[in-house]
Amino acid sequence: MYQQKIKEVLAEIGKVVVGQESLINRILIGLFTGGHILLEGVPGLAKTLSINTISQVLQLDFRRIQFTSDLLPSDLIGTMIYKPKVGDYEVKKGPIFANIILADEVNRSPAKVQSALLEAMQEKQVTIGDTTYKLDKPFLVLATQNPVEQEGTYPLPEAQLDRFMMKVHLDYLNRAEELEVMRRMADLNFKYVPQPLLSKEDIFKIREEVNKVNISETLERYIIELVFATRRPMEYNFKEEARYIQFGVSPRATIHLNLAAKALAYMEGRNYVLPEDIKEVVPDIMNHRILLNYEAEADDIRTSHIIDSILSKIAIG
Known part of the structure; x- marks a missing residue:
């Protein structure tokens, strides 16, 4: 509408x-x-x-x-x-x-x-x-x-x-x-x-419409895997990431990934979320929530490097 x-x-x-x-x-x-x-x-x-x-x-x-x-x-x-x-x-x-x-x-x-x-x-x-x-x-x-x-x-x-x-x-x-x-x-x-x-x-009505945007169970689980990869990287055999991550993202990141992907899909004229919607908002939602250790600072590793690596390794579905 x-x-x-x-x-x-x-x-x-x-x-x-x-x-x-x-x-x-x-x-x-x-x-x-x-x-x-x-x-x-x-x-x-x-x-x-x-x-x-x-x-x-x-x-x-x-x-x-x-x-x-x-x-x-x-x-x-x-x-x-x-x-x-x-x-x-x-x-x-x-x-x-x-x-x-x-x-x-x-x-x-x-x-x-x-x-x-x-x-x-x-x-x-x-x-x-x-x-x-x-x-x-x-x-x-x-x-x-x-x-x-x-x-x-x-x-x-x-x-x-x-x-x-x-x-x-x-x-x-x-x-x-x-x-x-x-x-x-x-x-x-x-x-x-x-x-x-x-x-x-109008903004309140848009919020209601965004809330109705469909996100499949496969993509919901994809969000969960992205989040848990920052918290328990060794479970995914992400040895390089585990070496530098001190704390992963909070549950708010999970909620915000879902909401932002829906809003982006809606603004693109769709009533359903695509994997690309999630991937586009992941950096902005995760970059201030992943806390790196001193070893990462010494090796000049930034959160953007960790996020790019996780996005490239986590499969959808």
Whole structure:
């Protein structure tokens, strides 16, 4: 029902954002499945522009929060303000009360702030004073971390990383895309206001349709085998992988693989999942959940190497 409309959404976003199809695709998957996304890439890759454009096309409230070392939980979720004239406290809600949150450089804030974000991501609610407030739906957190500037950062703990459905690595544009960006931005008169095409109600209906996408038992078992290969590689005689893996992926990875594959199939215009759908989302869902040991670091082995190896060795069916 909405598959043609999604194509129109992608085309409308493309009138503002050049390239970054993978980023936009993953953000839509997150919206259609309720999964949060961690973005990693150098500055200037149109992350904020892409997210802001998507929020306009889908008629969603968008807030960007710059995470810094002196940020407080109250700066994120809100606080109680005393009103002398009334003689009572009033709740001032923070920027977390929006549909799409861009948590920019999330690893620059200390653990207290990250914990406040964690409750919002997991429970879809925040607590101010003695009162708990439900967040607006849909609610999606898109967090960024800069891989270049490592000074003054607080590494995200494994428990928080696991709350993110995907970790998406962003790369530079190709030559043709870079040329188009230059031409647009060099034109001081260029300004395009994206047209709204979907509403919140449409997103909830899309979620219902994604939930009805069929995934065969064979592919369900394929997902299980991929997951268990990261946890018990020696059972599969994966000696090289077992040498480097300290911890495999969590049960959330299993759930997210199923949901993301369904969403991708739906966006491709199908009501059934193909093996290619699963293989396409595996790297983004597993790359932040596989924890490697010091030997892997010494041998310059990355999670992408482990994932590629497992995908090449696990058979379907």
